[in-house]
Amino acid sequence: MNLLIKVEKAYSSFALSIDMNFSGKSLGIFGMSGSGKSTLVRLLCGLERPDAGEILLDGRCLYSKERKINVAPEKRRIAMVFQQHALFPHLDVKKNLLYGHRWLDRELRTIDFHSLVEVLGLSHLLERGVGNLSGGEKQRIALGRAVLCNPQLLIMDEPLSALDDGLKFHIIPYLKKVASEFGIPYLFISHSMVEMRLMTEQTLVLSKGQVVDMTTCEALARTRMGLSPVGYVNLLHLGNAERERGLYRYRFGNSTLLIAAGLFLDQAHYELSSKDIILFKKHPQAISARNLLQCKVTSLFESAGRIGVELACGTNTLVAEVVSQAAEELELKVGCEVFAAMKASAFRQIW
Amino acid sequence: MLLPPLSPADYQAIALSIKVAAAASILSLPFGYAVACLLTYLEFRGKLLLEVLVNLPLTLPPVVVGYLLLVMFGTHGWLGAWLSQHGIRIIFTAKASVVASAVVGFPLLVRSLRTSLEGIDRQLIHAARTLGATWFGTLISVILPLSLTGLLAGSSLMFARSLGEFGATIIVAGNIPGVTQTIPLAIYEYACSPTSEQMALSLCLASVTISVAVMYLHERFARKAARRNGA
Numbered sequence: 058m059n060l061l062i063k064v065e066k067a068y069s070s071f072a073l074s075i076d077m078n079f080s081g082k083s084l085g086i087f088g089m090s091g092s093g094k095s096t097l098v099r100l101l102c103g104l105e106r107p108d109a110g111e112i113l114l115d116g117r118c119l120y121s122k123e124r125k126i127n128v129a130p131e132k133r134r135i136a137m138v139f140q141q142h143a144l145f146p147h148l149d150v151k152k153n154l155l156y157g158h159r160w161l162d163r164e165l166r167t168i169d170f171h172s173l174v175e176v177l178g179l180s181h182l183l184e185r186g187v188g189n190l191s192g193g194e195k196q197r198i199a200l201g202r203a204v205l206c207n208p209q210l211l212i213m214d215e216p217l218s219a220l221d222d223g224l225k226f227h228i229i230p231y232l233k234k235v236a237s238e239f240g241i242p243y244l245f246i247s248h249s250m251v252e253m254r255l256m257t258e259q260t261l262v263l264s265k266g267q268v269v270d271m272t273t274c275e276a277l278a279r280t281r282m283g284l285s286p287v288g289y290v291n292l293l294h295l296g297n298a299e300r301e302r303g304l305y306r307y308r309f310g311n312s313t314l315l316i317a318a319g320l321f322l323d324q325a326h327y328e329l330s331s332k333d334i335i336l337f338k339k340h341p342q343a344i345s346a347r348n349l350l351q352c353k354v355t356s357l358f359e360s361a362g363r364i365g366v367e368l369a370c371g372t373n374t375l376v377a378e379v380v381s382q383a384a385e386e387l388e389l390k391v392g393c394e395v396f397a398a399m400k401a402s403a404f405r406q407i408w
Numbered sequence: 409m410l411l412p413p414l415s416p417a418d419y420q421a422i423a424l425s426i427k428v429a430a431a432a433s434i435l436s437l438p439f440g441y442a443v444a445c446l447l448t449y450l451e452f453r454g455k456l457l458l459e460v461l462v463n464l465p466l467t468l469p470p471v472v473v474g475y476l477l478l479v480m481f482g483t484h485g486w487l488g489a490w491l492s493q494h495g496i497r498i499i500f501t502a503k504a505s506v507v508a509s510a511v512v513g514f515p516l517l518v519r520s521l522r523t524s525l526e527g528i529d530r531q532l533i534h535a536a537r538t539l540g541a542t543w544f545g546t547l548i549s550v551i552l553p554l555s556l557t558g559l560l561a562g563s564s565l566m567f568a569r570s571l572g573e574f575g576a577t578i579i580v581a582g583n584i585p586g587v588t589q590t591i592p593l594a595i596y597e598y599a600c601s602p603t604s605e606q607m608a609l610s611l612c613l614a615s616v617t618i619s620v621a622v623m624y625l626h627e628r629f630a631r632k633a634a635r636r637n638g639a
Contacts, residue, residue, distance in 0.1 A: 099534075102534075102537075102538050103537075104534050104538070129537075129542070130537040130538050131537055131539075131540045131541055131542050131545075133538075135538060136538055136539060137534070137535065137538045139531050139534075139535060141529075141531060143531040143532055143534070143535040145532060145535075145536075145550060146532075146554070147550075147554060156536070156539055156541075156549075157539030157540045157541075160539065160540030160541050160545065161540055202539065203538075203539070206539055206540055
């Protein structure tokens with residue numbers, strides 16, 4: 058995808074002014090409520106008309122005030138997955154899935170319905186109405202419906218916000234798998250840093266209708282560490298699980314982690330807040346926390362008065378967070394060795 | 409008190425009332441739906457004026473509506489003159505009753521349809537557009553099916569209003585038994601005669617029965633539409 062957006066739109070109490078150019082397979086759009094994410098999406102899809110500027114997708118002009126071009130939403134080939142799924146209540150699952158497909162020119166119908174249904178695990182639901190499905194099933198149908206349009210760009214507008222945490226992280230693999238298997242570039246809109254990091258690498262940061270940054274999700278997560286109530290969230294993909302006296306033991310590089318959360322799964326994703334890691338300068342002789350890892354400080358960064366400490370634990374990386382006084386007392390420097398302690402209950406299984 | 413049975417003329421008035429109300433409702437429906445869509449989904453210059461014009465028959469005395477129709481469809485009226493050149497006569501025929509009922513009931517139809525259209529989640533319309541449906545395609549494949557019960561509710565309300573239409577009808581269609589005499593006009597005639605009080609009551613009872621049945625259907629449709637949109 059090659060996306061150029063240079064638009065302005067003013068309302069009575071809010072003005073949006075975006076100037077961005079992006080090339081890549083996926084881009085996140087991050088911002089708090091009211092930052093202009095949804096307005097940008099509506100302008101991009103053609104559901105609203107900008108006051109000025111131009112929008113180009115892969116060299117094709119979708120809007121240009123100067124050239125008096127405003128391509129209709131149905132001709133833009135930009136499909137959307139909405140926050141509230143927006144499934145048609147009068148159609149069954151199969152008809153919902155095929156809704157966009159039937160408006161599509163024959164030569165563009167290249168995405169195989171059965172393969173997609175298989176990937177999304179919807180085969181058993183095709184004849185059912187959409188009223189009594191779970192939130193996760195509805196969102197998978199909405200995703201399939203958008204993908205079957207063979208769009209040039211897929212916009213996922215906070216597709217996980219309406220789902221509870223358990224379902225949310227079950228949907229993410231589907232979103233990623235579908236986009237990669239069918240080669241569809243996407244924009245992922247969210248105000249959740251964790252979702253953003255799981256879905257994209259690059260992200261555009263909006264605030265008060267303006268682009269304030271274009272960065273990697275990782276860099277953004279570190280910048281926002283001190284502002285977020287959960288700090289920096291370490292995302293861990295762990296495997297080779299074993300049970301050990303009521304806890305789960307997972308391999309973590311050259312060491313192991315003992316975890317007391319979630320279901321016993323051989324492969325699982327966990328999150329661990331930077332606030333839940335305690336650093337020691339020397340080996341504590343006895344400690345109630347079940348995990349103690351010897352790590353090397355690889356970098357230090359500042360975020361809203363907090364010090365982020367990037368730790369190399371064998372081949373893995375963790376980010377811990379300390380206040381500046383603690384950093385001074387521990388004499389934290391790049392290259393120094395510390396011990397990181399984590400309670401077994403500090404981990405949260407996400408899927 | 410035992411009411412006298414309905415006379416053949418009363419049955420004729422009932423049948424005519426139902427035919428007039430049905431014709432007025434059916435003929436108004438496409439126009440009403442188009443106006444309701446226009447007012448619900450589009451922003452345009454003159455929208456407020458259109459809203460005022462559509463709702464005008466609600467506030468104008470029906471006699472005024474009838475008189476204006478008489479002026480318009482009369483032999484010397486601008487529309488009436490043109491129609492008579494083509495051999496069509498409206499005034500003092502059942503067609504005039506239909507026109508009067510349609511004009512007076514139109515605002516109710518549009519209001520009911522608008523309520524139903526406004527209840528449709530806008531995101532469904534946006535979804536349809538981004539999935540490749542044109543505006544007309546969206547209307548046919550999403551808006552129309554989702555407003556079907558609202559459409560029935562609006563039509564039944566208009567039907568009920570047409571059954572009770574009196575003021576405009578008597579001016580523009582007159583009160584000709586067997587031709588333009590609907591239930592309200594027949595009751596009016598009985599009421600004007602000192603000996604037909606019982607006959608008027610019988611016809612009133614018939615009118616109440618039909619209206620209750622129609623309004624019951626209207627409420628059923630309206631509730632179903634509200635439930636569907638709320639789901």
